[in-house]
Amino acid sequence: MATYRLPRVLNEVIRSHQDRFIRPVQPKNGVGAFVFPCRKLVFNYCERSGSSKSMMEYLQKEATRFATENPQIEVIVQPRPSKHPIVRAFYANGEQKTKCVRRCSVSEIPEVVKSLRDHSGHKLQRWNRYVISDTPSVRGIYSPFHDKAVYSISDLKTKK
Amino acid sequence: MFSTVTRASSKAGLKLGAVSGSRAALSIGTARKMAKEVPSGRRVVAEPGSTTYAALEARLNLSFGDRAVMEQVCTHKSYAQGRVEHNERMEWIGKRALNLFVGEHLLATYPNLSTEALQDVQHSSFGMSSLAEVGRHFGMQAAMRWEPVSREAPAVGLTKVLGKAVQALVGAIYQRQGEAAARQFVKQHVLSRPVDVEAVMQIKNPKVMLVALTRQKGLEYPVARILKETGRFTSSPVFIVGVFCGTKMVGMGFGSSLKMAEHRAAKDALLKYYAKEIKDIGVTGDEPDVSLFAQDVAV
Numbered sequence: 001m002a003t004y005r006l007p008r009v010l011n012e013v014i015r016s017h018q019d020r021f022i023r024p025v026q027p028k029n030g031v032g033a034f035v036f037p038c039r040k041l042v043f044n045y046c047e048r049s050g051s052s053k054s055m056m057e058y059l060q061k062e063a064t065r066f067a068t069e070n071p072q073i074e075v076i077v078q079p080r081p082s083k084h085p086i087v088r089a090f091y092a093n094g095e096q097k098t099k100c101v102r103r104c105s106v107s108e109i110p111e112v113v114k115s116l117r118d119h120s121g122h123k124l125q126r127w128n129r130y131v132i133s134d135t136p137s138v139r140g141i142y143s144p145f146h147d148k149a150v151y152s153i154s155d156l157k158t159k160k
Numbered sequence: 161m162f163s164t165v166t167r168a169s170s171k172a173g174l175k176l177g178a179v180s181g182s183r184a185a186l187s188i189g190t191a192r193k194m195a196k197e198v199p200s201g202r203r204v205v206a207e208p209g210s211t212t213y214a215a216l217e218a219r220l221n222l223s224f225g226d227r228a229v230m231e232q233v234c235t236h237k238s239y240a241q242g243r244v245e246h247n248e249r250m251e252w253i254g255k256r257a258l259n260l261f262v263g264e265h266l267l268a269t270y271p272n273l274s275t276e277a278l279q280d281v282q283h284s285s286f287g288m289s290s291l292a293e294v295g296r297h298f299g300m301q302a303a304m305r306w307e308p309v310s311r312e313a314p315a316v317g318l319t320k321v322l323g324k325a326v327q328a329l330v331g332a333i334y335q336r337q338g339e340a341a342a343r344q345f346v347k348q349h350v351l352s353r354p355v356d357v358e359a360v361m362q363i364k365n366p367k368v369m370l371v372a373l374t375r376q377k378g379l380e381y382p383v384a385r386i387l388k389e390t391g392r393f394t395s396s397p398v399f400i401v402g403v404f405c406g407t408k409m410v411g412m413g414f415g416s417s418l419k420m421a422e423h424r425a426a427k428d429a430l431l432k433y434y435a436k437e438i439k440d441i442g443v444t445g446d447e448p449d450v451s452l453f454a455q456d457v458a459v
Contacts, residue, residue, distance in 0.1 A: 035220065039216075071215065074214075091299075
């Protein structure tokens with residue numbers, strides 16, 4: 001029976017919770033500067049087949065405009081003979097996503113493209129917790145460091 | 161940038177309108193003449209094409225005047241036996257510029273840290289492997305042109321090559337756009353990453369170190385006192401211990417045993433001193449960071 005392996009990010013969180021030490025914060029896209037996760041979109045179509053008709057129409061109308069509006073994405077239009085039309089997205093973290101658009105109309109393809117473009121690239125993960133956080137628990141485990149009371153011997157002495 | 165690869169003749173060819181003067185990285189190609197796509201299982205791996213570098217430039221909000229700069233930045237000297245323009249000289253100057261910017265930042269941020277610790281922090285958080293992570297975050301590994309050492313293990317060496325490419329990128333910005341632009345780039349992409357000082361400091365015997373530190377500072381001998389406790393004599397006690405120099409508390413720690421809590425308290429005291437971080441610093445040559453809470457801001 002295959003063991004369920006937790007995704008790497010979740011492992012870090014669980015380990016930090018178990019160790020009860022504050023683990024270092026993960027680097028986050030957007031702190032400092034934002035690097036767009038989607039780096040390349042490849043549009044494959046077949047010049048002869050009927051399933052590529054709406055794809056070809058979309059490409060003729062929208063491809064250059066899409067590429068102009070998204071200069072950070074490398075847009076490649078490439079014939080792929082005798083195959084259904086697909087949109088293949090490549091992300092900065094090395095992941096890929098492919099969507100076949102043979103059943104899509106011309107108005108549906110931009111939605112597919114947009115969803116691929118806006119995807120972060122990380123695989124869909126199962127989150128078993130309500131909150132995923134760099135700190136071990138939602139409100140933080142109790143820490144006297146952030147308690148309001150100031151501990152001082154002189155204070156204790158004056159209390160009666 | 162719009163680029164057209166020569167297409168084989170095709171009767172029902174797809175004709176896309178020309179894009180004039182826009183920053184689009186669009187390329188059209190035939191099945192054969194395209195950048196080689198080598199299918200490996202379900203994944204498709206492609207060599208960097210002509211538009212990869214334009215897109216990379218735009219993704220990083222850079223604009224070198226010359227199209228070939230980005231390509232050169234991503235070319236390691238192992239590619240094509242070093243016969244094409246590669247990034248070695250850019251990497252040389254970029255590494256020194258990067259280390260200067262990072263060093264200045266660390267020096268100003270951690271005023272109490274020793275130079276050995278600063279060097280360790282720089283090496284661990286901003287060294288080759290960290291820069292390689294930055295490069296991966298950019299998506300540079302798909303744009304790299306290099307020759308692996310061994311064909312059986314093509315990924316071996318990629319970390320160093322990526323790190324060098326990031327250094328070369330800083331060098332290219334430094335040479336072509338000046339120091340301020342390079343500093344801004346490093347600040348945004350490299351210095352914004354979190355730094356773990358505690359991992360670098362090897363505190364093996366914190367109580368001994370704390371005694372030495374308090375003696376150096378002229379403070380009273382540190383004494384540990386229980387602040388709060390719960391569950392003593394049970395299976396899960398929690399003790400919160402504070403370390404005091406006279407009446408002033410210098411560190412606080414928790415633990416399931418008194419010893420461990422005292423250990424953590426001493427460690428906390430040391431970290432509070434040595435790893436003290438100054439935020440919102442102004443480094444020489446940097447644009448002044450106007451914080452919302454800065455007292456000198458004219459309202």
